[in-house]
Amino acid sequence: MPHEALVHEIRRFNRFYTGLVGLLDETLMQSPYTLAEARMLFELGRKPRPGGRAGLLARMFHLDLAPVASELAGELDLAPAYLMRVLRQFAATGLVEMREDPENGPPVLALTERGKAALADLEAATNRDLARLTVKLGDRQAAELSDALSRVTRLLAAAGM
Template identity: 25%
Template sequence: MMNVQNECGLEFRKFNRFYTDVLGFLNEHIYDSPFSLTETRILFEIYNTTHCTAKNIQEKLELDGGYVSRIIKKFEKEKIVYKEKCKDDGRNHLLHVTNHGEVIYRELEKKANLQVEYLLESLNHNQQQKLVDSMNTIQTILSHSFKEKEEEKSISIRSYYTSEDVKNMIEQQWLFYNQVHKWDRNFLSYLHETFNADIERIWIAEISGQFAGCIGLVNDTAKVGQLRWFLVNPSFHKKGVGTQLINSLVQYCKDHNYERIFLWTVSDMITARPLYKKFGFEIVEKQEEKSLWGSVLIEERWDLELENK
């Protein structure tokens, strides 16, 4: 049976093929341009970007540097653009559209407008509004998805730590659990004591140099590790930090032939529970309610059995 994600993917590609056909039809009957779509996009960027350089275009359009360079050389040869050395950096050149290039750009813009008019002329007002609303919905959803992907790329995780990192980890955990869950200073003492454990490794996540989260692995036995000190800085929630931290730890354990990972948490930690389940952790023990760190808590043990082949 096809799952929802696969079905969505098929529909997405189906729509993509349909829209590509629409653009192809319009290009054939209206646009009639001597330039490829990529060349047109590059000309658009040069015309509309202040202090435009080849590197700007390469990064914004995610194109190969050599490919961009060849198109710019073609534009120079055809007197569409010209280069000007940067005053601050003689190695770079600013790109400008010539008068001839502006005439070409205006003509391309005019034809692009004709494309839209041709497409919309058979639709009534309600249909046009529905189309615009649908396009806005697609743009909003996909923009949000792209933003999340970019944020995940910006996460840096390192697996070494210093004494300053330990101090910061303790401080961050104390601040979070004291401010959010109102745990008392006995928890701070507990944090200091835990760093006497048999630490195998600690991972620290950073975004733009700022502390974004941490996680640690402590050896329980030769083949069993305990996940500890898992925390995501509230400023960076819902950016994939927690997922990447747990994934780093789990992958390390698999690579080093651990048979099991376990963790202790409390039932109040609602945010982390879906993440533990996502990686396959299951509750194997639940203790009775007791007074701990100034609160009444129920401790839980979660285990993840690893398959090492």
């Protein structure tokens, strides 16, 4: 298959899938969070991030979020300034907080109980929607879809994507 045709097929699939799961909606899963914000919550829920050892004034203005923003921005391929604004918003709304690392390392940025609850709600809504998409698939079709997704992941990862 010529690469132009492959690019066309990938774009066609992307349009189909993003419409199917609502990724182009203003917010994700009728939540107050955009897709990028939901990804940030997920990453922070997966593992707390080391923050800086800033002084009291810097902590008051959330300036110690810079190391976290820089690391997450690279992982999520987002602009650090945008990520920093969202992290500040998360802190102001009680979703994240800086905590002392229990192992005496630098303070870490982690989800609060409120942040964990928001993430759990997002994950439950996502799981419900994906289950709704696949509920009519028989066992063979589900296995075929799983194999196809694994194959796409493997092929694109091997191509350096």
